[in-house]
Amino acid sequence: MKTVAILVFPDVLMLDVAGPAEVFSIANRYLAPEDHYRLCTISSAEHNVRASNGLRLLADHVLEDAPSTFDLLLIPGGPGAYNDKHEELQPWLRQAIQASCRYGSICTGAFILGELGLLDGRQVTTHWNYTERLAQRFPAALVSTDQIYIQDGELLTSGGITAGIDMALGILAADHGKKVAVAVAKVLLVAMKRQGGQSQFSPLLAEVAKEDSPIARAQQHVLDNLEQDLCVESLASVAGMSLRHFARTFAKDVGMTPMDFVHSARVDRARGLLETTNLPLKTVAYRSGFRSERCMRVLFSERLGLTPAQYRHQFG
Template structure:
């Protein structure tokens, strides 16, 4: 029997707790008794914990009486993870993660692991809207925004909220095979493997600054003239810079090349039209600045992992 522990703390997100636990609880219906998961919850100081939605949770263990090691130790996310360092958890986490066979986080639970130094040098992820914040707080971590969940050795981290269910299904498949995981996914009415990664949910461009600078003028020109041909040379002319210097300064200040910015802007425009209109794909491509529907489809598949029609079906 495998022991799975979920850590609780004030302001935890209930879905991060309940979703993954339900995967393993449901799996017990299909497994022989000796292969069952024994589920428990662990709290730092109080057994009675209030979640971020106001519901009260009762922990099975405090840190003082919790088992020394687990087959899987999970840290859920929530406001209490990124707004509070949960200092009382840190010494216990360091010992428990070393002793456990696997450990990981759901959503913003990665912040708690980061405070314990458990993300340093590791490839990790979190909810797409907290990627930059996680990177800034823990610069030694290799933070990725693409995958729904990531495995780095015995460390598992997942994207936002329902991605914890995806990760739990993946862990279940590792333990007992794909057939059991598919059976559980069907009962929960979720996909065993989602198309695309987290980028399909998040805007590809941050909001353009409002100050007047050569680079900002070029960015604003892109957003206002997406249907026009946009080359490095034409944008450098808008910025009144040489093409070579413009490309260098743009990449330094924006974090991507001018052409990557143009592609991201066109993708964001197309996504907005797919979500909020019934325009034909050919018309969406035209209004977004793509040469044709095929070019739009190629960039969608490359950057988002799904086609424009699949994106509209999922989000439209």
């Protein structure tokens, strides 16, 4: 029997706890008794914990009486994970992680592991909306922005919220084979393996800064004129800069080349049209500035890991 412990704390995200727990609980229906998962929850303070959605959880243990050796120790996310350093649980957590076979985080639970220095030099991920913050707060971590979940040795980290279910299914498949994992996925009505990564859920571009700088003017020109034939030369002209100076300054200020910005803006425009209209793909491509439906499909597959048709099926 494998033991799975899930840490809980004030403002924890309920689905980060319940999602993986249901995977292992349902798996027990398909496993011999000696192969079952035994689940427990451990609170950082009191047994009674209020989650971020206002509901209360009754933990099995508090730190003082909790065991410290598990086959798998999971740290969920939520506002309580990234808004607090949780110094009170760090000694117990450090010891428990060292004594356990595997450990990992769901969503923003990665911030708690980061405070212990456990992300340094490791391939990790978190919810797409927090990857940049995670990378800034723990610069020694190797943060992936797209993967649904990552395993780096005994450490597992997952993307946002329901990605904890994907990770738990992956753990189940590794423990007991794909057949059992697929059976559990069917019960939960989720895909055993998702198409695409986290990037399909996040905008490729952040909002353009509301300032009257040459680079901001060029960015806004792109967003206002996506159907036009945009090239670096024309954008440099809008910015009133030489071609070389514009390209270098744009990459430095924006973090991508001018044409990467144009392509990402076109993908984001197309995504909005696919989500909110029934326009033919050829029309979506034209209104987003792509030369053809094929060009749009190639860039979608490159940036998001799925085609425009698949994206519309998933989000439209």
